[in-house]
Amino acid sequence: MQQTQIDFEKQQEHLKNVSRTFALTIPMLPESLIDYISNAYLLCRIADTVEDDPIASTKQKIAWLVSFAQFCSNEFSDDMQLLSLHKQAVDLVQKGAKTTEFELIKDMQGVISRTRSYPRKVQMILSKGVSILSYGMAQSLLGLDIKDVNDVDKYCYYVAGVVGELLAALFCEYNHTIDKHALMILSVSFGEGLQLTNILKDRVEDKKRNVSYLPKVVNSEYKSMVENYIALCQGHLDDALAFICKVPTTEYGIRLFCLLNIAMATATLKLISKSDLFDEKKPKITRNKVKFLYVLSKICAKNNFLTVCFFKLLSHGVKRERRSALELRNKVSCWEQKITDFTIEDKD
Template sequence: MMDAPVGPASPLSDSEVTTLLERTSRTFALAIPLLEQPLRREVGLAYLLLRVADTLEDAATWTREQRRTALTEMEVLIEGGAGPGASELAHRWLALCPSEDAGYLQLLEHTPQLLASLEALRPEAGAILRQFVLRTVRGMREVLARATEQGLLTLGSLEELRAYCYVVAGLVGELLTELFLLDERLTTSAPRLRALAPLFGEALQLVNVLKDATQDREQGRSLLPESVRLEDVHALAASDIVEAARYVRVLHSAGASRGVLAFTSLPLQLAHSSLELLSRKGPGAKVSRSEVASQMEALQEALQRGVLPDDVNRLAQDR
């Protein structure tokens, strides 16, 4: 285990960021290392900050108001930066045990270091992270306002599901896009990338909702509306995956770095494979490790030749 922060918070080292990613993530722990620096660190910190927010929002043993209060406290921290209050709040959250996941608890413990790391980023990237993390935290608090007093969240329509996906994933797509657009080569493609960014995030989130439906119900969330046919959610996810592939193709055409193309292609490929598997086997089905390894190898081989993987190209040309 990493040592807990002692004294004034200092930025996390790159190896500490990697360790926290490995303990709190699945797909992104594989995808983020594909990026070049400084994007690798910036995207890694963005993920970890959003995972802190997710942990507070999903705290199964907390009431609705406890979760909303913690998100308000996180908002104040993001606005104010690292300071003695960050350590105090982190210890208060931990004392209430918001999760049984050791990795998530360790991440909360390092909240002061995360904030110090945020302050140490290049200014333009730090401003992007603050903007979108704050929007996500505020959106999560609004979503929780519709939960029961015990914190049970039920979505009642496809529109509510899409609104939820925008808060927890569409905004992430927009955050990533603004970081990518710090590369001046992509400037002329900015309007198209910004238009597709929320759908890129929605595609990945819808697949996660379908995959985690059973676990979500056990934890007090009913994100798949009972009034909506499962086939319609699958169809929306499939449509979004096509738009996500077009997003990657725009990046490729605009001259995005190999790291950015690898980072965006891998989650897309895994989401597509997962959706096909879920269609056949139902909630809980997961892509095997051997299939993940095979897709990563094919991805790197294609990018080495200067092209996108065949399955990404096929998806981008659908319809």
């Protein structure tokens, strides 16, 4: 028996419980996009909860993620597969998930029932984005071997670049006057900028867990390697700025949502660039700084001149290396591929 879809208020409650950052920024969007993007985030978080479960076996998690990706790629239509996936997810994470994440897993059918209520074009966008992300998670569980920038780009695509494409596609579906071609080109770089910021911020904690999302180097080359990725990250955030400037100023909510996200990332990256790169203390902007960035973002999102000035001031002093956003997307994007073409490659 299919569970009744969750209402908007319940959806936003889940969002607030599992992501303080997106609970802050998503409500800045136009009303329909708040609904769609909140739902998309919860779908991604359901997959992420299974991927990150500390108790479930890797083999079980990979099998579930592949099945979930296939279910999503079929536009969430198979009732029997949904029932099976829901039961499996509950069994997999009930002992290892945080309470808020487990509550979301228990409401999985209701979240997807809400997804099914959206216009078909919106469902197709969510279907494509979440299925690619889930396949990427399954592939990552087989083991990451980050050797060079190409591996970093590929990893960042599956966890963030595809989310950039999903958002760009939703923005263009909401307002058909937006230059979709230009926005999609910049979307992968936008996502990588946000993800690389998190990777750089969390690199010391990740190392303690024996995980690395940056190439492994000898100690004498570590500082140079991190500085190189800080510059690359700033270049991606520059592309994120270009992304915002492609959105019409009439779409204030979309611009504010994007601007506050890249402002927080840019402020964090600047902290990292000014810190001792061997220091084990995690760089983190204060709540007061977030409030300050929010106020300035509200003022500056209104037009491109103020937006650019604000961003340039925030990023002043940080070295940048800007690559071709088009070449990056052509290299890593799976957005135009059929999901049936995806395979999970065991590296052993």
